[in-house]
Amino acid sequence: MSYWERTRASRELFEKAKKHIPGGSAYSIRYFEPYPFYVSRAEGSRIWDVDGNEYIDFRMVHFAAVLGHGYRPVIEAAREQLEHGAHLGWCNEWEVKWAEAVCRWFNMDMAKPANSGTEANMYAVRLARAYTGRRKIGKMEGGWHGGYDGLHKAVNYPYDKPSSLGLASVENIVPLPFNDLEATVRIAEHEDLAGIILEPVLGSAGVIPASEEYLKGLREFCSRRNIVLIFDEVITGFRHPGGMQNYFKVKPDIITIGKTAGGQYFAGAGGVCGDREIMSLLDQINRPEFWSRSFHGGTYVGNALTMRTGYVTISELEKRSDEIYPYVNSLAEYGRKRIRGILEETGFEAYVTGLLSMFGLHFTKEKPVNGLTAERTKNRELGRKLFYHMLQKGIVYLRPETPHFALSTAHRKDEVERLLKEFEDFIKNSDWKQLL
Known part of the structure; x- marks a missing residue:
């Protein structure tokens, strides 16, 4: 089922929002084409939109929710x-x-x-x-x-x-x-x-x-x-x-x-x-x-x-410091290592950055060490393509052009595995090559 078909209530809300909120969203970073979904509730590592669709959330309140939603x-x-x-x-x-x-x-x-x-x-x-x-x-x-x-x-x-x-x-x-x-x-x-x-x-x-x-x-x-x-x-x-x-x-x-x-x-x-x-x-x-x-x-x-x-x-x-930080950091490090492995295996040119329980993904031709190197060779369309692939699979994060991922105590290893599986599927099976 397409995004349009799955998110009809969100589409209706967006049409109303455009009449009264400039750009149709309270914060422009939350907008993506053709329209954002509207979240109705959250628990743990999951969010649900107004149409009842469930997503694994790697945005986590703009990285704020170290302890997960609804702690x-x-x-x-x-x-x-x-x-x-x-x-x-x-x-x-x-x-x-x-x-x-x-x-x-x-x-x-x-x-x-x-x-x-x-x-x-x-x-x-x-x-x-x-x-x-x-x-x-x-x-x-x-x-x-x-x-x-x-x-x-x-x-x-x-x-x-x-x-x-x-x-x-x-x-x-x-x-x-x-x-x-x-x-x-x-x-x-x-x-x-x-x-x-x-x-x-x-x-x-x-x-x-x-x-x-x-x-x-x-x-x-x-x-x-x-x-x-x-x-x-x-x-x-x-x-x-x-x-x-x-x-x-x-x-x-x-x-x-x-x-x-x-x-x-x-x-x-x-x-x-x-x-x-x-x-x-x-x-x-x-x-x-x-x-x-x-x-x-x-x-x-x-x-x-x-x-x-x-x-x-x-x-x-x-x-809970001795319990929390080793857990979330190891989950994120596992994700970073696996993504690097997928990139090496496929010869795909991209870079993983991050530290502790956070990581980023860069579709660039040079290693990103600062703002300039993260931007000047960035393939924005490839980033958007991955975002929509993940969106269709029920995985969301901040943001389409520069994927950012935040882990919380509520995330499980099988959820990270699901992210990795979909990333590998995108790299190996999608039509991204036409964007290079």
Whole structure:
């Protein structure tokens, strides 16, 4: 049965959506031709659309759901907090417990919640400027830090094009080449940078890890030049105990978090944590005049629902750490190795990237080590072809042109095997050769 036949209710919803939502979807990345399916429920590693079709989900709430969909301790905490009040407009005990848990997880001194990863990055950049008295911020080509004007440059390839209409403040953004320390330093040392922000594993560009040498070199350079080093760990922060800063043993000055930090499923999920010297610039007690501190706040910041579910999530990850991370990491590594084996066996030119419980697939003619090498030879049509093949087989992920896969505790080995079987079938039996 074709996609059109299987998803009639989704098609009807999309036609309605186009009348009232620009582009027919709340977030453009969720759209694909001819129209997206609309999800009605989720459980474990599975999602179901409004037509009743079931899918194995490797998107997992944009990589947030390390514990899978509908994780019961989190759901029960949310249900109980809804009874007490989701947001109270006053300080609540859960913001304190959440901050303690975040600081413990990342071995940082202080933390403040934010409403999203985007907002966390916005406040982190402001902190870097407040601390140094400088204005410019370095960020990686292909790095995505949310829709904030102050970081919305060199996000999409080609990097010399504006990343959006209506941007007003991109002149203070300095694009840097990820994983090329010599070039990064050469560019950065001629700029008066307040901070450098990066994802230790480039997310949007295709799950590309930084090299340890690159991160350590960047740390040394930033320390020498008094530049605030910011790790955007919105995606990666809870994919390893202590985040990527603990995995690579490179400590930034500020870490930004989101997604998983707010209970995996809830809005108001973001935060900034760092050392006491920098974070004290947010302190309204010791800096009572508004012009003497860096502003941070908002109506839903620290709401009880998100703080409680975030605290429960972090506590579960701490408590079950020895069980969770070896399991999900081994599943992902198995997938990566098997895909590489299929590519070697068939002579198909493509590359697998990733780290721990995440991986990406690149239909490129060169090994992707940063945004540029992941994009300039990319076969977008081949990526779309694979996406529709998988969609027909009930397997979904983020996103058609650059496949990203996230594993959770809810995934089973037979589900990964199913992904591998369909990938092998696509490579060996489909008509992809006409696209080369």
